[in-house]
Amino acid sequence: MADVNLKTPLSEEDVRDLKLGDNVYLSGTVYTGRDEVHIRALEYLEEGKEVPVDFKDMALFHCGPIMKKENEHWRVIAAGPTTSTRMNSLEPQFIENFGVRAIIGKGGMSGPTMEAMQKFGCVYLAITGGAAILAANGMKDVKGVEWFDMGMPEAIWIVETENFGPLTVAIDTYGNSLFADVEKKVQEKLPGVKSRLGLE
Numbered sequence: 177m178a179d180v181n182l183k184t185p186l187s188e189e190d191v192r193d194l195k196l197g198d199n200v201y202l203s204g205t206v207y208t209g210r211d212e213v214h215i216r217a218l219e220y221l222e223e224g225k226e227v228p229v230d231f232k233d234m235a236l237f238h239c240g241p242i243m244k245k246e247n248e249h250w251r252v253i254a255a256g257p258t259t260s261t262r263m264n265s266l267e268p269q270f271i272e273n274f275g276v277r278a279i280i281g282k283g284g285m286s287g288p289t290m291e292a293m294q295k296f297g298c299v300y301l302a303i304t305g306g307a308a309i310l311a312a313n314g315m316k317d318v319k320g321v322e323w324f325d326m327g328m329p330e331a332i333w334i335v336e337t338e339n340f341g342p343l344t345v346a347i348d349t350y351g352n353s354l355f356a357d358v359e360k361k362v363q364e365k366l367p368g369v370k371s372r373l374g375l376e
Contacts, residue, residue, distance in 0.1 A: 181339075185233035186277035188297040194345045196352045200301055201341040205319065205334060206280070207231065208239045210258050212330040214266035216323060221273055228322040229332055231274040235301075238263060238281035239311075240329025243318070250318040252335065255311040257282040257303045268292035280343060284355035290347055300347035302354070314340030 177197040182190055184204030194200065207229055209217075217227050238258040243250045260281035263270075267285060270276065271292040279285070279293075280301045293299065303311060317336040324331045346354040 179342075184235055186235065187233065188277070191277050191297055191299045192349045194299055194348055196345055196348045196354060198345040199342040200345060201339045202235060202278075202280075202301075202314075202343060203338050203340065204336070206235045206237050206315070206337050206340065208237045208241055208255075208331075208333040208335065210238055210240055210330055211262055211266070212326045213323065213332055214263055214270050216326070217274065218266065218269060227274075229334065231270075231276045233275060233277050235278040235280055236276050237335075238279065241312070241315075241333055243328055243333070250321065250333075252312040252315040252318060252333075255315055257311070259283040260285050260300070264289060271296050271298050284346060284353065290351060290353060293347060294349055294351045297349055299345055299349060300353075301343035302346035303341075303343050311340070314338060 177195065177199070179199045179201065180194065181201045181203070184202065184206065220227050238260050239255050240258055241255040242253040244253050258281060260279065260283050264286040267279065267289040268291070271289070275296070276298060278299050278301055280303055282302060285300055314337050315335045316338045318333060319336055320334040322332040322334070344354070
């Protein structure tokens with residue numbers, strides 16, 4: 177495990193060099209996007225319409241931030257991560273078609289998403305849930321917003337980050353997952369726990 181400083185845009189080599197458990201500090205542009213962004217972007221793709229930002233080689237933060245407008249400029253107030261499993265049915269297609277290199281969120285993602293990450297070169301970076309203010313501290317400047325018609329939490333926020341993290345590599349590009357490791361350990365210990373509690 178290592179501390180790694182990366183700057184967007186990210187190359188495939190950048191993410192394939194990351195190991196499970198590495199702590200990443202990210203600088204550069206990061207996009208926010210939840211369910212509605214995924215749905216609309218994939219609809220635009222199907223309809224041959226242009227998406228307003230280029231996700232290729234970028235980081236996508238599963239986040240519905242709280243923003244405040246001050247003198248015509250937006251500022252991040254809080255940026256808690258959204259549970260990534262909400263995007264499970266959409267993420268594999270999104271990774272394949274838009275070339276995103278890093279997904280930031282909490283809770284992990286499904287097997288099909290892990291397969292897409294392995295095939296196309298994308299990592300899952302876990303951020304601590306409930307640390308919305310801490311996350312906002314690494315989001316230094318709001319460069320713009322797209323699809324604001326979907327509402328503040330569902331829009332694409334274009335944010336400049338500086339030492340945004342720590343973000344833990346929880347799913348790497350080789351099919352390894354911290355979430356799967358934890359689940360395996362739980363299942364291994366479960367029979368003994370049940371026996372001690374007289375539940376068998």
